[in-house]
Amino acid sequence: MARLFGTDGVRGLANEAITAELALQLSVAVAHELGGRGAFGGHRATAVVGRDPRASGEFLAAAVTAGFASAGVDVLDAGVLPTPAIAYLTQLMNAEMGAMLSASHNAMPDNGLKFFARGGHKLADELEDRISERVGCDWERPTGAAVGRIRPFERGAEFYIDHLLDAVPGRLDGLRIVIDAAHGAASVVGPEVFRRAGATVDVIGGDPDGLNINDGAGSTHLEHLQDAVRLRGADMGVAFDGDADRCLAVDADGNIVDGDQIMAILALSLHERGQLTDDTLVATVMSNLGLLQAMEREGITVVQTAVGDRYVLEEMRAHGYSLGGEQSGHVIMLDHGTTGDGVLTALMLAQRVVSSGTPLGVLAGVVTRLPQVLVNVRGVDKDRVESDEGVRAAVLAVEGELGSGGRVLLRKSGTEALVRVMVEADTQERAQGYGERLASVVRERLTL
The missing domain is CATH 3.30.310.50 (Alpha-D-phosphohexomutase, C-terminal domain)
Structure with a gap:
């Protein structure tokens, strides 16, 4: 039998592979595995739920919150927010679990479910397998006052924005940036946090209607960002994917700055400030040889893992490394979050441009990418x-x-x-x- 969970949650065609029934059953199984009655000192467990703007996310989020509440879990409904925001809010609120409805960079008809354990951490393979075994099983249903309550979590976005601003070591005054939000989960919080940090912001791909997520926009369609940066005379541009857990960038001349170059820039910044743990960067085996050569020249060790951000994260957590990521732009900074965060990555990259007084294209030149x-x-x-x-x-x-x-x-x-x-x-x-x-x-x- 095929494994229910893939490399990053459960994903497929919404209302065919990813149905309301599956969403409800999965959330019940997660509730029983992570927040069973009596497992946390007798108090009622809490879940934070968010989604990207896909139309299918509306009924799937309703099914997930219904499943949690029917299993006796209180739900904080955070609405449309990036995946890393839900991970952060799960940690902030000391919730036993979190759930995100998103298919990331996939086209609008798809959707998916990602779950987080206490602390905002992604689930280990063995935990996902135990959850899968619980799907569809009989269970004792709470009644009366024992059922969970569902409340809107309207302050979630503000908490996340404050968290991002606290993480950035300086302001972005004088920087002009174009943000392509992919008509996705960061369409509001992404531009807002840059404005509050002092940047002048132009937005494209920032008008989600439930149907246009990733449609000719975002990190999989950088040509529009390249044109916008050149046309508007911006210092740089960044593009998120649908759930904003990763980003890619464009310099002032419209040249693409990929995840390997972004990691190199951030690694050198942390290295200079003495904040790169063990002077080590974690990357996957797909990272370009040019990254490895650049880091060797700078005295930084690169540890390589199998492809997938979960393997990068496992290596980082096992050894306490502070920076890792993938060529695709999925960058993890463990000092500030438990998962990849495209908005945080973009902020750190922009701040490096401002603090160094060096154009992004010059900074990216530290890596000579091999074909x-x-x-x-x-x-x-x-x-x-x-x-x-x-x-x-x-x-x-x-x-x-x-x-x-x-x-x-x-x-x-x-x-x-x-x-x-x-x-x-x-x-x-x-x-x-x-x-x-x-x-x-x-x-x-x-x-x-």
Whole structure:
């Protein structure tokens, strides 16, 4: 049987894969696993619930709050807020659990459910599995005064904005920035916090109507932000995804600043202030070799994990590291939050521009990105990719030809009969050639 939870909650087509019934049953299961009666000193458990602006989030959030309340959990309904805001508010309110309705960067018809445990932490795999086993099981229903109460949590947005402003080490006076909010969860709080920090703000993608989230806007459509920054003469631009747990940036000339470059800029800033724990940055194996080379030059160690922000977070929590993230712009700063936060990342990046007096494009130049090619090979026996002698020999041959000026990575998909071949080299042509060469070997050796 397929696992219910994916790498970041439960996600799929709303009202088909992600139904009101599933949302209700999942929230009941979460309530029983995280806030069972008597488990917290006899008091009634509390949940914080939020969502992005998708139309389907309206009925799915209603189902989640109904499930929590029917299981005897009091609910604070925070409305439309970013995912990291719900994680923060779960921690702030000392709630036993939190729930976020969002499909992140996916198109509007999709939706998803993410849950947080006490402290605003994402759930471990084993906890998700226990919750899955509870879905649809019989349970004793509270009645009368024992049922949970649902209250609007209107101050949640203000608490989150205050938290962000407290985290930033300085003001942004004199900075002009364009924000693309993806018509998503940060459409209000994102621009507002920048204005309060002193920046002059132009907003695009800031008019959510329930149907337009991520539609030609946000971090997956940076061309609109690039045009807006150049047209308006802004110092920089930032783009969030639908639930604003990550961001990418654009410099004054419209050049894209990706997650690797953002992490490098923030790592150097923290390093200079003595706040980069063990002078270490945590990144995934997909981060560009240029990031690793830049950090080595600056005396910063890079620890690499499997792809996925949850693995970055696990490594950071295990060793107390302060900064980590992914090339996609999902950046985690554990001194200020328990998960990736696109708005916080954007604020820290902007503050570095202001405090250093250096344009974003110059700061981003610390990383020289090597051309990177990703080739997906479908219909293959992915489980043999690491053991097949022919594939291993081909990889070793390419690595020998690349030397220290490139890199090869073969990754099997977690959900499909697919192997991803990633090659970095000193030129786009060499990367493409080596990528296609290895893909041919994988296809020849591993085809089902």
